[in-house]
Amino acid sequence: MSHLCLSILFLLFVPMPFEATSQAIDTELTVLLELKRQLGNPSALAHWNSSSSPCDWPEINCTDNSVTEVHLRDKNITVGVPPTICGLKNLTYLDLYNNFIPGEFPTLYNCSKLEFLDLSQNYFVGPLPDEIDRLSTLVYLDISGNNFSGDIPPSIGRLPELSTLNIVQNQFKGTFPKEIGNLSKLEVLEMAYNEFVPMKIPPEFGQLTNLRYLWMTQTNLIGEMPESFNNLSNLEHLDLAINNLEGPIPSRLFSLKNLTRVYLFHNKLSGKIPKSVSALSLIEIDLSMNDLTGSIPEDFGKLQHLESLNLAYNQLTGELPTSISQLPALRDFRIFQNKLSGVLPSEFGLHSKLEGFEVSENQFSGQLPENLCAGGVLLGVIAYTNNLSGRIPESLGNCPTLRTIQLHNNKFSGELPQRLWTTFNLSTLLLTNNSFSGKLPSRLAWNMSRMEISNNKFSGEIPTGIASWSNLVVFQASNNLFSGKIPKEITSLSGLTTLLLDGNDFSGELPSEIISWRSLTTLDVSNNKLSGEIPVAFGSLPDLLDLDLSENQFSGKIPSEIGNLRLTSLNFSSNQLVGKIPKQLNNLAFETSFLQNSDLCADQPILKLPDCNSKLHQPDKLSTKCIAMIVALSLLASTIILLLSFFLVRDYRRKKHGQYLATWKLTSFQRLGFTKSNILSDLTENNHIGSGGSGKVYRIVVNRSGESVAVKKIWNSKEVDHKLEKEFLAEVEILSNIRHSNIVKLLCCISSEDSKLLVYEYMENQSLDRWLHGNKRSPIPGMNSVHHADAVLDWPRRLQIAVGAAQGLCYMHHECLVPIIHRDVKSSNILLDSEFNAKIADFGLAKMLSRHASAHSMSTVAGSFGYLAPEYAYTTKVNAKVDVYSFGVVLLELVTGREANSADENLNLAEWAWQQFSEDKPIVEILDPEVKEASYLEEMILVYKVGILCTHASPSNRPSMKEVSHILRNCYLPDGHAAKKVGSNFDVAPLLGRDTPYLSGYKHSEKGSAEDDNMINIV
Known part of the structure; x- marks a missing residue:
């Protein structure tokens, strides 16, 4: 047959590729247009039409002119995924990340070639289907950030091609199967933040030899880490933090050659750290908060790439290997709260750029290493509660990056390096309980806010240059050798809250012009040689709570104005005071406040003081017996009448009071040290401290020690306001069942037919709103004038408040048996105790949700303008993200100093902040100038960015409170331990999963290593 005939036959019987391809793409076009219709025709897909090829649409990728990839992330899809999509026969890639898709796991079993499936950050519910193994071609599966629940089915172990499995942060409360260990190609396994039933790690996980x-x-x-983990030869990143693992660390874990990061903190691991350490690529090791014993392995000194070593909160003993101080990459070294001993190696800081050095609460002796700041980036030296001695190294005085020095409870001596007092960024200097000597400088570091030098041997006078210490908040200098007068210049420190000068040799009079001390809460100048009269101006200090002038030589009368103070402790004992004490102080709360002042008295004294009336001169005796008898008889008759009246009135009052008390019912939620009579008898205007939408608030002293409670009177009407009654019942129901250090404690409720009282712990520093914005408004009724609080509320304290409030909300959302949505989070509902610890309050609008529901319908919009999440405008369905939005506004208040409703004439604070963000304006320009300091800029910028993320218009684009709390806690650690360095490239990889729901708020890698996929930077 000729070539021509063969060609003709070929053309007749073989279909043309173009025609077949064209027909296939037409079919896929029909499928996609039907898919668009079933998805509700989202506006983001308006360009999907029949006049164009799907391969030209940005959401579609084609191979050989056939649809293989569909990218529908961030398309505002609010309906379920229809099976129609599997009409795309060559579909390998489906991305539905960050929408509002409800319902159960989608039916995609006819997508026979599907390799990549991302359903993360949606509203999926219910269990994973047992038949999930029908998706047998899957290589990548991400369902994180949903509400899937129940058990993980064993069938998930029958996905032979799977390399990535991400189920982070769902509602799984059942079990996970050992069959996951059968996924021989698995490289990335992410299961964090799920409340599985207590389970051991299956030994079968040790079969995942490709796991990275x-x-x-x-x-x-729970239980021990399986020894089979020693087989994970490709493992790079291991994070099993915040669990209840116990027993030893697998013997060869630190010998896995590819291992770079190990996070095992906050477990119950015991035994010794494996001595054999040959994973020379290790960058970060965190074994803190366990029960590890023994010594630190010498092999740690071989880890030339190690940047961070955290072994804090264990039971480690022995000396530090010298080789650790020679590591060239080490920047963060934390071994506090162990039982380590010996001398600190002298080479720390010489071989690496050390940023954090925390060795407190051990048994170290000898001197501090001389060259800690040789790298020029040291942020803190925290070495308190050891047996360290000698002088502070001179080199620390030449360390401009240094923020905190905490050396209290040691045996240091000698004078401080002169330049240390003025180190540029130093804000905290804690030297209590040592033997330091020398005099105070006239100039201090511009940023110094906390200086504690009690129980040392400092001497001389307080310099008049103290007026330049303008940012000082706490000054504790008790029990030193200071002498001379207390200079009047000290009264110019307007931010001062605590001043302790007791146990010195001061003499002369106290400064009388103290008007600038508007922030002072504690003043102790006891046990000195001070004399003169007590300044009248003390009575005008609005926040003074603790006043101790005892064991001095004060004379004259106690100013009556002091009676107007809301003192919790007072001591004027052992002076030379005379006259009548203020009537408000004639109270058992001050029973020991006036001892050894022989010429003090009181009107109708309750305290052990003479009656002032008994000291008055009596009239001259009359000379005639007649007048004497008349007077005697008159007195006798008057006495009889008074006694009869007294008993009649007493019996009537007792009866009346008993009837009154009987109408009230006390329901206790805590162990109480008072009765309902204590509360009811003091509900007077003198104790009224504030008012809110649901009634008045009173402060009532309930015992002799001066302990106070706060009482909220919900209503007082014969016709009960049912809305207020609903608020009352909601608050009692919630607060009586939860216990958390960052949620205000409800002690009891007292109710009658027409009034309801809620009795709380008293919060000395009242609301955050008052401290941030009180100076911008009229005083709150019943309160003293509000001072300029920003001078007191410095950035470390603001960050402390943010962390505490976040922890309270996180507990409500994620840790309560029944989740709680507050619905009215705002700065006025964040209360502060005497140490400025934040507590969430006012649950009158809160609702309790079932964990099995993603949202709860509300009949009416609740909350406060400026804090309301935008979804209130178009739906009555809300979830915990409304609280996240409101908390984001609070974070923006903390960093900008602006009010929620007054950022701009036409915009509230959240809208204004987003406008600044979208216009790419320099963040530093919008930070609160009152606290905007160079040493805190990175932390402030981070918190601002978290506030931006929290106030995203779309609920699914906001982080959870668990994520927010983790980020803030990583920025701030309590007890003086410095946090890791944060900033524009803050690494939240240990805290958040890949592709968390933040649009432009985050950068994340869509391709690359598993570690890159979990690296999320705030931008």
Whole structure:
């Protein structure tokens, strides 16, 4: 047959590729247009039409002119995924990340070639289907950030091609199967933040020999880590933090050659750290908050790439290997709260750019290493509660980056390096309980806010240059050798809250012009040689709570104005005071406040003081017996009448009071040290401290020690306001069942037919709103004038408040048996105790949700303008993200100093902040100038960015409170331990999962290593 005939036959019987391809794409076009219709025709897909090829649409990728990839992330999809999509026969890639898709796991079993499936950050509910193994071609599966629940089915272990499995942060409360260990190609396994039933890690997980990334933070793990983990030869990143693991660390874990990061903190691991450490690529090791014993392995000194070593909160003993101080990459070294001893190696700081050095609460002796700041980036030296001695190294005085020095409870001596007092960024200097000597400088570091030097041997006078210490908030200098007068210049420190000068040799009079001390809460000048009269101006200090002038030589009368103070402790004992004490102080709360002042008295004294009336001169005796008898008889008759009246009135009052008390019912939620009579008898205007939408608030002293409670009177009407009654019942129901250090404690409720009283712990520093914005408004009724609080509320304290409030909300949302949505989070509902610890308050609008529901319908909009999440405008369905939005506004208040409703004439604070953000304006320009300091800029910028993320218009684009709390806690650690360095490239990889729901708020890698996929930077 000729070539021509063969060609003709070929053309007749073989279909043309173009025609077949054209027909296939037409079919896929029909499928996609039907898919668009079933998805509700979202506006983001308006360009999907029949006049163009799907391969030209930005959401579609084609291979050989056939649809293989569909990218529908961030398309505002609010309906379920229809099976129609599997009409795309060559579909391999489906991305539905960050929408509002409800319902159960979608039916995609006819997508026979599907390799990549991302359903993360949606509203999916219910269990994973048992038949999930029908998706047998899957290589990548991400369902994180949903509400999937129940058990993980064993069938998930029958996905032979799977390399990435991400189920982070769902509502799984059942079990996970050992069959996951059968996924031989698995490289990334992420299961963090799920409340599984307490489970051991299956030994079968040790079969995952291709595993590079394992993340199981806070998944309720128990038992020992399986020894089979020694087989994970490709493991790079291991995070099993915040669980209940116990027993030893697998013997060869630190010998896995590819291992770079190990996070095992906050478990119950015991035994010794494995001595053999040959994973020379290790960058970060965190074994803190366990029960590890023994010594630190010498092999740690071989880890030339190690940047961070955290072994804090363990039971480690022995000396530090010298080789650790020679590591060239080490920047963060934390071994506090162990039982380590010996001398600190002298080479720390010489071989690496050390940023954090925390060795407190051990048994170290000898001197501090001389060259800690040789790298020029040291932020803190925290070495308190050891046996360290000698002088502070001179080199620390030449360290401009230094923010905090905490050396209290040691045996240091000698004078401080002169330049240390003025180190540029130093804000905290804690030297109490040592033997330091020398005099105070006239100039101090511009940023110094906290200086505690009590129980040392400092001497001389307080310099008049103290007026330049303008940012000082706490000054504790008790029990030193100071002498001379207390200079009047000290009264110019307007931000001062605590001043302790007791146990010195001061003499002369106290400064009388103290008007600038508007922030002072504690003043103790006891046990000195001070004399003169007590300044009348003390009575005008609005926040003074603790006043101790005892063991001095004060004379004259106690100013009556002092009676107007709301003091919790007072001591004027052992002076030379005379006259009548203020009537408000004639109270058992001050029973020991006036001892050894022989010429003090009181009107009708309750305290052990003479009656002032008994000291008055009596009239001259009359000379005639007649007048004497008349007077005697008159007195006798008057006495009889008074006694009869007294008993009649007493019996009537007792009866009346008993009837009155009987109408009230006390329901206790805590162990109480008072009765309902204590509360009811003091509900007077003198104790009224504020008012709110649901009634008045009183402060009532309930015992002799001066302990106070706050009482909210909900209503007082014969016709009960049912809305207020509903608020009352909601608040009692919630607060009586939860216990958390960052949620205000409800002690009891007292109710009658027409009034309801809620009795709380008293919060000395009242509301955050008052401190941030009180100076911008009229005083709150019943309160003293509000001072300029920003001078007191410095950035470390603001950050402390943000962390505390976040922890309270996180507990409500994620840790309560029944989740709680507050619905009215705002700065006026964040209360502050005497140490400025934040507590969430006012649950009158809160609702309790079932964990099985993603949202709850509200009949009416609740909350406060400026804090309301935008979804209130178009739906009555809300979830915990409304609280996240409101808390974001609070964070913006903290960093900008602006009020929620007054950022701009036409915009509230959240809208204004987003406008600044979208216009890419320099963040530093919008930070609160009152606290905007160079040493805190990175932390402030981070918190601002978290506020931006929290106030995203779309609920699914906001982080959870668990994520917010983790970020803020990583920025701030209590007890003086410095946090890791944060900033524009803050690494939240240990805290958040890949592709968390933040649009332009985050950068994340869509391709690359598993570690890159979990690296999320705030931008």
